[in-house]
Amino acid sequence: MESNKKTLKISFSTQKGGVGKSTMTTLLASVLHYRLGFNVMVLDCDFPQHSLTGMRERDKKTIMENDYHKRAAMKQFHAINKKAYPIFKCRAESALEKASEYISESVVKPDIVFFDLPGTANTKGVLTTLKSMDFIFSPITADRLVVESALSFTKAFLGLPNHGGGSTEQEMWLFWNQVDGREKTGLYDTYQNVIKELNLSVMATKIMDSKRFRKETDGTESYVFRSSLLPADMQLLKSTKMDLFVSEFLRIIHL
Structure with a gap:
């Protein structure tokens, strides 16, 4: 990436827990930083659990x-x-200020800053920070409550006024996560039609479900999947279609 290009601010954001925003942040950050040559920074703003900070400490222990x-x-x-x-x-x-401070002091300017934010919009600072993102990616699963929650929030969020400081060319993309290969495609077709009627953007790649999404790399395994210090093994990226997701992600953000 050219040095005069600006650092992109990106968040995987959702109003429903358990659909994979922190996992996606880690998987993408690790593939981009360790395998594809981009420079990445992550802000763990998911107070109070700060799950990504905890994962980094466990990853260090596992490697040792x-x-x-x-x-x-x-x-x-x-x-x-x-x-x-x-x-x-x-x-x-304080996430935007922290990111700006780090970028200005960095010898190597990050190409992307990922913001892992709390899952509730009424948490202080969440909406303001989201409005400042260049791209927001929102995972959804084939569950009526998840889809309805995601669609209602997305429409409401896109309708919010931009009170300065926000990204005027912001893009928001939905994507299907935890897809069970045995599920009827008709279900997805129905939801896709609703999303289309609402004039919202949805990614073409659907990420397949795998128990590995719920399991961190640990001392008993001889493969890498969800880790902040190593990128996921290529065969695992392919089996979950994460490899296709990464390619589509890079096309969308123009990197």
Whole structure:
């Protein structure tokens, strides 16, 4: 990426828990930073649990204690000669200031800052921060409550006035996550038609469900999937269609 390009602010945001926003943030950040040559920064604003900060600490412990992951980390470091992407803990209301401060002080300017925000819009600072994103990606699952919640929030959010400081060319994209291959496609077709009628954008790639999304890399496994220090194994990215998602994601954000 050219040095004169601006740093993109991106958030995986949803008003329903358990549909994968923090997992997607980690998977994307790790693939982009460690495998595709982009420079990434993550702001963990999901107070009070700060799940990504906790994951980074567990990832460090796993690499120290597991030979497979230790070898993978050493091989990666020698191949890319690059530090792990930073994860900073903060509150939603101070996230933009924290990002700006880091970017201005960085020798290597990040291409993307991911903001992992609380799942409730009434948390202080969430709506203001979301309005300042260049891109918002919102995971949805084939569950009536999840879809209705996502669509009503998306329409309301897009209708909010921009009180300065926000991104005037902001794009918001829905995407299907945790897709069960056995589910009838008619269900998705029905929802797709509703989304189209509302004039909302939805990504073409559907991410397939896998128990690995709910399991961090740990000391018992000889593969990498959800980790903040290593990118997911390619075969696992392909089996979940995450590889296709990453390609579509990069086309949308023009990187």
